[in-house]
Amino acid sequence: xxxxxxxxxxxxxxxxxxxxxxAKAKKKVKAAISSRDNLLVQSxxxxxxxxxxxxxxxERLTEWxxxxxxxxxxxxxxxxxxxxxxxxxxxxDEQALTSVFGPQAxxxxxxxxxxxxxxxxxxxxxxxxxxxxxxxSLWELRDSIESYEAKIAKEVCPNMAxxxxxxxxxxLVAQAGGLQxxxxxxxxxxxxxxxxxxxFKHLKSGSRPPKHGLIFQHPLVGKSPKKIRxxxxxxxxxxxxxxxxxxxxxxNFIADRxxxxxxxxxxxxxxxxxxxx
Amino acid sequence: xxxxxxxxxxxxxxxxxxxxxxAKAKKKVKAAISSRDNLLVQSxxxxxxxxxxxxxxxERLTEWxxxxxxxxxxxxxxxxxxxxxxxxxxxxDEQALTSVFGPQAxxxxxxxxxxxxxxxxxxxxxxxxxxxxxxxSLWELRDSIESYEAKIAKEVCPNMAxxxxxxxxxxLVAQAGGLQxxxxxxxxxxxxxxxxxxxFKHLKSGSRPPKHGLIFQHPLVGKSPKKIRxxxxxxxxxxxxxxxxxxxxxxNFIADRxxxxxxxxxxxxxxxxxxxx
Numbered sequence: 001x002x003x004x005x006x007x008x009x010x011x012x013x014x015x016x017x018x019x020x021x022x023a024k025a026k027k028k029v030k031a032a033i034s035s036r037d038n039l040l041v042q043s044x045x046x047x048x049x050x051x052x053x054x055x056x057x058x059e060r061l062t063e064w065x066x067x068x069x070x071x072x073x074x075x076x077x078x079x080x081x082x083x084x085x086x087x088x089x090x091x092x093d094e095q096a097l098t099s100v101f102g103p104q105a106x107x108x109x110x111x112x113x114x115x116x117x118x119x120x121x122x123x124x125x126x127x128x129x130x131x132x133x134x135x136x137s138l139w140e141l142r143d144s145i146e147s148y149e150a151k152i153a154k155e156v157c158p159n160m161a162x163x164x165x166x167x168x169x170x171x172l173v174a175q176a177g178g179l180q181x182x183x184x185x186x187x188x189x190x191x192x193x194x195x196x197x198x199x200f201k202h203l204k205s206g207s208r209p210p211k212h213g214l215i216f217q218h219p220l221v222g223k224s225p226k227k228i229r230x231x232x233x234x235x236x237x238x239x240x241x242x243x244x245x246x247x248x249x250x251x252n253f254i255a256d257r258x259x260x261x262x263x264x265x266x267x268x269x270x271x272x273x274x275x276x277x
Numbered sequence: 278x279x280x281x282x283x284x285x286x287x288x289x290x291x292x293x294x295x296x297x298x299x300a301k302a303k304k305k306v307k308a309a310i311s312s313r314d315n316l317l318v319q320s321x322x323x324x325x326x327x328x329x330x331x332x333x334x335x336e337r338l339t340e341w342x343x344x345x346x347x348x349x350x351x352x353x354x355x356x357x358x359x360x361x362x363x364x365x366x367x368x369x370d371e372q373a374l375t376s377v378f379g380p381q382a383x384x385x386x387x388x389x390x391x392x393x394x395x396x397x398x399x400x401x402x403x404x405x406x407x408x409x410x411x412x413x414s415l416w417e418l419r420d421s422i423e424s425y426e427a428k429i430a431k432e433v434c435p436n437m438a439x440x441x442x443x444x445x446x447x448x449l450v451a452q453a454g455g456l457q458x459x460x461x462x463x464x465x466x467x468x469x470x471x472x473x474x475x476x477f478k479h480l481k482s483g484s485r486p487p488k489h490g491l492i493f494q495h496p497l498v499g500k501s502p503k504k505i506r507x508x509x510x511x512x513x514x515x516x517x518x519x520x521x522x523x524x525x526x527x528x529n530f531i532a533d534r535x536x537x538x539x540x541x542x543x544x545x546x547x548x549x550x551x552x553x554x
Binding site for chain 2: 026029030033034038039042043045046049050052053054056057060063064067070116117118119120123124127130131134137138141144145148
């Protein structure tokens with residue numbers, strides 16, 4: 001075959017020219033990138049990483065602020081950060097404290113008076129407050145991406161989102177690496193998605209296999225008695241495998257019936273357990 | 278000895294009562310917490326962690342935004358984040374682009390037109406922009422804590438800060454775990470502070486010992502020819518060991534002379550190298 005130095009590309013008996021090939025490849029790449037379950041994968045990972053980042057900085061905040069007021073304890077990280085923002089050992093603002101800590105404000109005031117912590121200048125404290133504000137805004141961003149993620153999940157995999165809740169559905173799709181890929185998984189794989197470490201340990205060393213991966217987060221699995229968790233997880237995974245195929249391939253909404261049947265199964269398993277135990 | 282059920286604590290021949298002991302212990306704890314080199318340790322670690330957190334999120338941003346505009350490249354992370362904030366494939370704003378990228382704006386405009394990336398809705402893009410803004414504010418906080426750290430270093434260890442620069446002095450004190458502790462270190466330890474991994478590998482397996490740790494960041498060490506770096510590092514570490522003792526113990530400012538002598542030594546080592554090489 002001779003090379004053509006110039007001229008329009010010619011279709012030779014169904015074979016494509018170089019330009020046509022490029023156009024086709026570009027189209028395929030675009031379609032692959034555009035599928036919206038990619039957004040799910042990205043936002044689930046982003047939420048994970050925002051959690052990691054804020055934990056890292058929160059630990060630093062507690063250690064750093066501990067120099068100034070080591071006796072300060074809070075019931076939860078959010079309260080601690082709020083505390084760093086309103087507490088001022090030089091001129092304690094009881095009203096602001098009460099608005100954050102309620103009845104806990106009084107003991108904190110007392111601890112402040114007798115604290116062994118270092119006295120810090122306003123500039124020193126400003127650094128700490130800036131760090132606290134940063135942590136707060138990381139949390140806010142995480143919450144906002146989390147609700148966005150739930151919205152996309154309802155759009156991309158409505159069946160799974162209906163059965164397992166949008167957050168869990170999003171995590172499952174992200175863990176599987178996409179919706180199309182997940183649709184090829186058997187129920188037994190979906191059951192242990194996210195428990196890969198335990199699964200491969202089982203396969204290598206013969207330890208007990210995991211009973212559930214991410215789907216442990218479903219309340220009917222995680223909050224059931226330990227003995228029947230595996231059974232309920234198996235039932236849920238079976239329904240999710242069907243739902244996933246509907247989401248990825250037929251795009252019908254069949255989750256109402258699936259959810260009903262799963263809840264019925266779970267009920268039956270629990271009753272059986274009660275009769276036996 | 279009988280216990281006294283009540284009454285004022287009594288000093289029995291120089292021995293202290295329980296209350297007096299508590300007061301004394303509290304005072305000592307307070308003094309230990311209050312020493313300002315602790316602030317240095319905390320802020321150096323905070324800068325480290327802010328870097329880690331922003332890197333983590335920046336990687337996520339590039340991957341996520343890559344769905345939308347995979348052809349987009351920037352010369353540095355800062356430009357990339359700015360790009361995410363101003364780029365809009367639906368209605369490209371050439372003026373805003375030019376203000377960020379200068380002459381690079383034109384090629385970016387062209388790439389935008391032929392991009393294979395997925396089209397995202399405004400809501401999708403808003404998540405990305407929020408992430409980009411978050412990364413920017415993490416960088417700003419890091420810069421602000423870094424300049425605070427330099428200020429504290431000049432206050433806590435003026436001699437070392439004068440010789441090695443405040444940033445490096447701060448990192449050395451943080452790595453040593455405090456100024457008082459660092460004052461007990463010989464020069465050879467200061468020379469390899471921060472290269473613990475290589476040092477212990479050397480001690481265990483007999484590989485070549487590290488020539489410099491953190492002090493590699495000093496321009497006269499890091500930017501010298503490889504052959505004489507070790508010698509210059511040794512000279513710098515010797516001067517820092519003296520400066521550290523002055524900072525921690527005598528509180529005299531002797532760094533002018535030390536710095537002069539170090540620079541003279543470095544000059545001599547370089548000349549020697551030129552004669553030989």
